[in-house]
Amino acid sequence: MVVKPNFGKWLSVDTLDSIDKYVLITMQEPWEIIENKISNKPAYLEFNYDMSGDNLEKLYNSFEPFITDSYAIVGLGGGTACDTAKFLAWKFKEEFNFNLELYLIPSIISVDAFLCSSIAVRVDNKVNYIGESNPKDIIIDFDLISEAPKFLNRAGVSDTISITSALGDWLIARDEINERFDQTVFNRAKSIANELINASNEISNVTENGIKALVNGFYEEVLLCEDWGNARPEEGSEHFLAYCLESITHEHYIHGNLIGMNILISLYLQDQYAQFSLDQVTQFFEDIQLNFTAESLKISYNNLKTALKQVKTYVIDEQLFYSIYNSPKLVLNNEKIEEILRFMKFM
Ligand SMILES: [Zn+2]
Structure with missing residues (x-):
């Protein structure tokens, strides 16, 4: 507990x-x-x-x-x-x-x-x-x-803001494989993410209220996942692409920055299933000065390409939650991967 x-x-x-x-x-x-x-x-x-x-x-x-x-x-x-x-x-x-x-x-x-x-x-x-x-x-x-570097504290939004893409994955799983779903838990998760987004100013400056918002966001998220029985409301395709990428490069990235980048990819791919708009989440990351670009994470587009090629197999092999990367609607052929990379260079 x-x-x-x-x-x-x-x-x-x-x-x-x-x-x-x-x-x-x-x-x-x-x-x-x-x-x-x-x-x-x-x-x-x-x-x-x-x-x-x-x-x-x-x-x-x-x-x-x-x-x-x-x-x-x-x-x-x-x-x-x-x-x-x-x-x-x-x-x-x-x-x-x-x-x-x-x-x-x-x-x-x-x-x-x-x-x-x-x-x-x-x-x-x-x-x-x-x-x-x-x-x-x-x-x-x-x-x-x-006393800790502000940019590292700000990266603490990761495991709460990952709700923004995890929820779209949950809906995809509900509709495509009839996965267990609960509207109340879903709504609670959504409001945790919204509260965080509303505190962007305080988080950006890492004020006492900013620290409180980050920690309370964590607390509410962990409590919610304990109530629900697993991390479904908080963890989805954004984490899975991160695990896949880390299994390829064996690098340790600043978790929040990597998850930030992957959230935007997930929201882009989830399309009408996305529960938060790309614009809103991108704006939030800019407001809190999160370094979410592949360049700032020092991830080469080649490694990213490999990760996107492998992610579908990876999530099945690792038996991760059903997400956009399992969906038959998403075909990650060369053309689609090039499209994602173009989107990322633009973000
Ligand atoms: Zn995480």
């Missing part, structure tokens, strides 16, 4: 100073910001940048002899720090039945890892979900987050 975050100025410092004994999983930048502000130093401090299963096991083994059930585990940083902390708390529960208090303090809000209860681990370059975490508290510290 997703936990509602707490907001405040330097709330990370107050929180750390109020915890008894804790293990801190963090990264260089956020640690440098708060190190001299806290009086209650961590019992163990660990920097981790590697989410491979092997590395996480190694990390767990290094803590295993020292940690008792009186410790708390804190993840302070980006997705990797939060996911590592989630993993350790989960692993101690699995092995010793310890209920270590888990605190998640994102120093940047570029992805929704800090809110998702599922724990993601990379095995052979693929993301595997191994279990659930149950944080005691999620802390949104306005001042800490403001």
Whole structure:
């Protein structure tokens, strides 16, 4: 069950100073910001940048002899720090039945890892979900987050704004393969995306209200997907093209920027099924200065062409949700792919 975050100025410092004994999983930048502000130093401090299963096991083994059930585990940083902390708390529960208090303090809000209860681990370059975490508290510290580069925080719209294309895919699946559908869930998703679009000014400037809009958007989206039982209202063809492209290039892109580009491709291809207009979403991306072009993402048109050629097979092989890329209405022949590339060069 997703936990509602707490907001405040330097709330990370107050929180750390109020915890008894804790293990801190963090990264260089956020640690440098708060190190001299806290009086209650961590019992163990660990920097981790590697989410491979092997590395996480190694990390767990290094803590295993020292940690008792009186410790708390804190993840302070980006997705990797939060996911590592989630993993350790989960692993101690699995092995010793310890209920270590888990605190998640994102120093940047570029992805929704800090809110998702599922724990993601990379095995052979693929993301595997191994279990659930149950944080005691999620802390949104306005001042800490403001220290991160604005363009990265803005990219945090990705997993909420992906609703704009995921909904068109859902309708296609309803009409073409009779997939389970619920109008109330659909409408709730739509209003989450609209609220985000309405906050474009605040998001652009990464003000406190902008941070709140981004985090609340994440929260509502994660809650909705938990209620519904899967990510259908939020994840569709825009994510699938991203996964396909990443499987070809093995590059890590800024998630929000890549999803931004793919949303526009999806809306273009969905045509009358698109639930948001291309103009409205493009305008939103321009308002929040999201770098969504292939050039700014350093994705060559050749790789993009390969991804578009393979995506239909990819979504079937990976058993992803039915989307525009499964639809018989879309024939991705050379001519169509050239048309998409022309559209992208123009956007
Ligand atoms: Zn995503």
